[in-house]
Amino acid sequence: MAGTIEQKLGAQGILLHEPASPVANYVGFVRTGNLLFVSGQVCFDPEGKLIAKGKLGANVTIEQGNAAARGCGINLLAQLKAALGDLDKVVRVVRLGGFINSTPDFIDGPKVMNGASDLMVAAFGDKGRHARTTVGVASLPADAAVEVEGLFEVA
Amino acid sequence: MAGTIEQKLGAQGILLHEPASPVANYVGFVRTGNLLFVSGQVCFDPEGKLIAKGKLGANVTIEQGNAAARGCGINLLAQLKAALGDLDKVVRVVRLGGFINSTPDFIDGPKVMNGASDLMVAAFGDKGRHARTTVGVASLPADAAVEVEGLFEVA
Amino acid sequence: MAGTIEQKLGAQGILLHEPASPVANYVGFVRTGNLLFVSGQVCFDPEGKLIAKGKLGANVTIEQGNAAARGCGINLLAQLKAALGDLDKVVRVVRLGGFINSTPDFIDGPKVMNGASDLMVAAFGDKGRHARTTVGVASLPADAAVEVEGLFEVA
Numbered sequence: 001m002a003g004t005i006e007q008k009l010g011a012q013g014i015l016l017h018e019p020a021s022p023v024a025n026y027v028g029f030v031r032t033g034n035l036l037f038v039s040g041q042v043c044f045d046p047e048g049k050l051i052a053k054g055k056l057g058a059n060v061t062i063e064q065g066n067a068a069a070r071g072c073g074i075n076l077l078a079q080l081k082a083a084l085g086d087l088d089k090v091v092r093v094v095r096l097g098g099f100i101n102s103t104p105d106f107i108d109g110p111k112v113m114n115g116a117s118d119l120m121v122a123a124f125g126d127k128g129r130h131a132r133t134t135v136g137v138a139s140l141p142a143d144a145a146v147e148v149e150g151l152f153e154v155a
Numbered sequence: 156m157a158g159t160i161e162q163k164l165g166a167q168g169i170l171l172h173e174p175a176s177p178v179a180n181y182v183g184f185v186r187t188g189n190l191l192f193v194s195g196q197v198c199f200d201p202e203g204k205l206i207a208k209g210k211l212g213a214n215v216t217i218e219q220g221n222a223a224a225r226g227c228g229i230n231l232l233a234q235l236k237a238a239l240g241d242l243d244k245v246v247r248v249v250r251l252g253g254f255i256n257s258t259p260d261f262i263d264g265p266k267v268m269n270g271a272s273d274l275m276v277a278a279f280g281d282k283g284r285h286a287r288t289t290v291g292v293a294s295l296p297a298d299a300a301v302e303v304e305g306l307f308e309v310a
Numbered sequence: 311m312a313g314t315i316e317q318k319l320g321a322q323g324i325l326l327h328e329p330a331s332p333v334a335n336y337v338g339f340v341r342t343g344n345l346l347f348v349s350g351q352v353c354f355d356p357e358g359k360l361i362a363k364g365k366l367g368a369n370v371t372i373e374q375g376n377a378a379a380r381g382c383g384i385n386l387l388a389q390l391k392a393a394l395g396d397l398d399k400v401v402r403v404v405r406l407g408g409f410i411n412s413t414p415d416f417i418d419g420p421k422v423m424n425g426a427s428d429l430m431v432a433a434f435g436d437k438g439r440h441a442r443t444t445v446g447v448a449s450l451p452a453d454a455a456v457e458v459e460g461l462f463e464v465a
Contacts, residue, residue, distance in 0.1 A: 024420065025427040026442040030404045032345065032463040035187065037405045040443030055414070057294075094185045095192045099445045102294045103414075104210070104258075110179065110296050117180040132181040133195030133304040135254045136294030139367075139412045139446030141420050149443040153187040190342065212449075249340045250347045257449045259365070259413075265334065265451050272335040287336040288350030288459045290409045291449030308342040 003088035006081070009123055017046040019078040029083045034091070036083055036152045040099070041075035042144035043068035052145035056136070057106030060145045069098065069115030072148035076116075077123060084154060093120045093130040095151040101144065102136030109134040116148045158243035161236070164278055172201035174233040184238045189246070191238055191307045195254070196230035197299035198223035207300035211291070212261030215300045224253065224270030227303035231271075232278060239309060248275045248285040250306040256299065257291030264289040271303045313398035316391070319433055327356035329388040339393045344401070346393055346462045350409070351385035352454035353378035362455035366446070367416030370455045379408065379425030382458035386426075387433060394464060403430045403440040405461040411454065412446030419444040426458045 006016060019028055022039070029038045043051040052060045052068035060068075076096075080087055098113035100106070113134040120128035140147050161171065174183055177194070184193045198206040207215045207223035215223075231251075235242055253268035255261070268289040275283035295302050316326060329338055332349070339348045353361040362370045362378035370378075386406075390397055408423035410416070423444040430438035450457050 022442075024424050025431040025439060026406070027439045028441070030402065030439075030441045032402060032404050033188075033343075037441040037461070039441040040445070092185065092187060094187050096181070097443065099443075100294075104293050104448075105298075106294050107296060107298045109294070114179050121180040129180060129182045129185075131183070131185045131192040131194040131304075132177075133252065133254075133302070134296060135195070135292045135302060137445045138259075138293045138414050138448045139410075139416050139419070141417060141444060143417045147443070147445060149441075151192070188343075247340065247342060249342050251336070255449075259448050260453075261449050262451060262453045264449070269334050276335040284335060284337045284340075286338070286340045286347040286349040286459075287332075288407065288409075288457070289451060290350070290447045290457060293414075293448045306347070 003086040005087035005123055012122060014074060016078045016081050019075060019082050028079045034153050036154045038076050038079045038150040040147045040149040041072045042141055042147045043071040045071055050144055053143050054145060055101050055103050056112060056145060057103030062108055062111050065112035065145050066115035068146040069112050069148060070119050072146050073116035073119035076148060076150045080152065089155045090124060091153040091155055093124060093128045094153050095131045097149040098134040099137045099140060099147045101140045106136055109136050112146060158241040160242035160278055169229060171233045171236050174230060174237050183234045189308050191309045193231050193234045193305040195302045195304040196227045197296055197302045198226040200226055205299055208298050209300060210256050210258050211267060211300060212258030217263055217266050220267035220300050221270035223301040224267050224303060225274050227301050228271035228274035231303060231305045235307060244310045245279060246308040246310055248279060248283050249308050250286045252304045253289040254292045254295060254302040256295045261291055264291050267301060313396040315397035315433055324384060326388045326391050329385060329392050338389045344463055346464045348386050348389045348460040350457045350459040351382045352451055352457045353381040355381055360454055363453050364455060365411050365413050366422060366455060367413030372418055372421050375422035375455050376425035378456040379422050379458060380429050382456050383426035383429035386458060386460045390462060399465045400434060401463040401465055403434060403438045404463050405441045407459040408444040409447045409450060409457045411450045416446055419446050422456060
């Protein structure tokens with residue numbers, strides 16, 4: 001039974017899948033007190049295919065990167081659902097860290113990262129507004145175009 | 156009416172401006188409990204001009220990078236003032252994350268990042284000493300030379 | 311007198327050294343409430359020599375990088391011991407942030423970072439499983455191959 005946040009997402013065509021479990025000695029999320037730290041999510045779609053592969057500034061456009069960042073955001077929500085059962089237990093999106101797979105001259109990381117930020121506000125409204133850090137990195141796992149980590153205050 | 160910390164900064168010629176509001180679905184800071192997470196601040200000066208533009212290891216010297224990191228620190232303080240009204244409410248600088256726009260062979264990020272660390276101790280004394288992570292990144296928003304994010308314990 | 315965790319590490323040949331103190335205005339760790347933030351640790355061994363120097367994708371192999379990440383993890387444990395006196399006071403490894411010194415085409419950061427993750431589970435068992443973010447960066451201090459920061463819930 002989906003909560004109100006998940007229903008709202010469903011009405012926008014966003015369905016939350018079972019998140020992939022890491023195949024190593026780390027986990028998708030850890031809760032400490034009312035804080036939930038979610039591992040960096042690369043831009044895999046629910047079928048495990050990269051939404052965008054490669055570098056911004058080379059073969060990946062800003063639009064493709066923005067869609068990839070949105071996909072990272074959806075993966076964060078899927079982890080939240082696995083952690084909490086119900087997204088309505090999210091009190092506040094506290095912080096997103098965005099890592100953009102970039103050539104040395106790509107300087108529009110924020111436009112890419114907006115894909116994740118906009119999704120959080122689409123899901124949670126004003127509670128979705130967060131502190132954010134966006135940087136361009138030399139490479140990402142699996143040559144993903146974008147990776148986003150999240151910190152959430154939860155009930 | 157400036158508190159004692161802000162008066163001390165003023166005596167050193169450091170005036171805190173109104174911080175720029177993000178033009179997107181994120182915010183300058185989020186408080187959760189006694190923790191205040193401040194978004195990554197790039198090295199804009201109060202007039203919105205980059206203190207240093209480009210890469211360490213190429214066109215930006217360590218001295219220029221150090222000044223840029225100090226500018227990021229001033230922007231963090233401006234966010235703190237916007238969040239708290241009075242910098243005297245800062246209990247401890249907990250963590251700074253420093254991202255240095257670097258060529259692949261630039262290995263002196265810590266000397267650059269000291270510009271931000273020194274500013275925190277100039278402002279807060281021993282309470283300004285913090286955990287720190289410094290890395291060299293492929294690119295930064297607007298081609299800024301330095302970006303610094305901060306975490307603060309607040310009253 | 312070593313606690314049970316440190317004894318277990320000793321039985322695996324892992325001895326914790328006095329961590330190096332930063333020679334700048336930052337510190338190795340800061341505690342706020344029950345959270346302990348540990349500064350980014352580069353892959354120095356106890357003698358202050360880099361376990362691996364240079365870039366993954368160039369002169370550093372995945373195996374060497376994995377050993378370097380494990381070394382960063384040992385340095386995190388040494389900071390924990392300095393902070394807490396006894397590693398048994400660690401309630402949970404909350405989050406590790408892994409920064410891999412990478413060429414633009416190196417995409418196996420997670421295999422490198424497993425060196426740090428595996429060490430945490432070797433030390434703390436299930437309490438050692440953590441949220442994790444791994445990215446490839448353009449450069450690291452001293453040309454270290456790996457840098458890892460940590461967040462811990464402590465008693």
